Amino acid sequence: MKPMKAFWLIPWVIPLLVLIAPAAGLAAKRAKAIVTCQPAEARLEYECRILLTGRKSGQPITGAKILVKADMPSMAMAHNVRPVHAVPVSTPGMYKMRIKLEMFGEWTLRLKISGPMRDLVIAKYNFGTHHDAKGQDGKTLFVTKGCDHCHGNEGRGLANIKNTPFPRLAGQNPTYLVNQLKALKSGARKGAMSAIMQPPALTLSAAEMKKLADYLSKVK
Numbered sequence: 081m082k083p084m085k086a087f088w089l090i091p092w093v094i095p096l097l098v099l100i101a102p103a104a105g106l107a108a109k110r111a112k113a114i115v116t117c118q119p120a121e122a123r124l125e126y127e128c129r130i131l132l133t134g135r136k137s138g139q140p141i142t143g144a145k146i147l148v149k150a151d152m153p154s155m156a157m158a159h160n161v162r163p164v165h166a167v168p169v170s171t172p173g174m175y176k177m178r179i180k181l182e183m184f185g186e187w188t189l190r191l192k193i194s195g196p197m198r199d200l201v202i203a204k205y206n207f208g209t210h211h212d213a214k215g216q217d218g219k220t221l222f223v224t225k226g227c228d229h230c231h232g233n234e235g236r237g238l239a240n241i242k243n244t245p246f247p248r249l250a251g252q253n254p255t256y257l258v259n260q261l262k263a264l265k266s267g268a269r270k271g272a273m274s275a276i277m278q279p280p281a282l283t284l285s286a287a288e289m290k291k292l293a294d295y296l297s298k299v300k
């Protein structure tokens with residue numbers, strides 16, 4: 081495994097995906113967004129990826145313009161984070177952006193989407209919160225680390241997204257799962273969607289990978 085950069089070792093840099101919720105209805109065609117962020121070199125700066133799909137079709141949405149605004153629900157008016165545009169990367173439906181926050185904690189990201197469709201998608205994201213995962217079993221870790229948002233309840237996969245890029249993990253061989261997590265963490269695995277899986281993998285210790293893999297392999 082490649083040595084990790086020093087900033088990964090600082091506990092406050094571990095973000096967790098919290099929840100993706102749709103906003104109030106705008107147009108008939110709706111979007112679903114999955115956001116993952118990892119800390120950039122500068123403190124309070126995050127490099128984020130957004131996977132945009134049609135809510136009904138499950139197909140990636142390309143050619144969209146995304147303007148991202150961030151505010152803190154706990155202090156609605158107190159913050160003034162400059163809105164940023166997310167730009168497309170080579171994977172269809174995937175966009176990236178870099179955001180600079182004012183403090184750690186739970187932020188609401190408002191994704192204003194225009195182009196092939198218009199929608200407003202709201203994502204809640206907990207930046208920099210270090211969940212003390214010590215003593216948690218695999219089943220609990222799977223939820224507290226936010227894995228279920230992309231891999232479905234108990235790792236059974238997301239049936240509502242067509243040609244889902246999120247693999248089913250339930251019932252997989254535990255050694256295979258640990259090896260994939262290690263390769264995703266180090267960047268050695270270079271699949272089409274590996275970039276979106278690297279941030280969660282970076283938060284996992286070897287012991288946590290083993291616990292998660294043992295748990296997932298036993299899900300029937």
Ligand code: HEC
Binds near residue numbers: 292
């Ligand atoms: C934001 C969405 C997202 C989150 C959150 C997420 N994953 Fe993933 N995961 C993916 C995607 C996408 C892939 C496919 C990666 C590729 O194409 O290489 C993947 C792949 C994997 C694989 C490899 C599976 C295989 O069949 O090769 C494992 C294991 C895995 N994830 C475990 C986890 C665990 C454990 C967590 C929680 C710590 C987690 N994932 C959180 C999106 C996510």
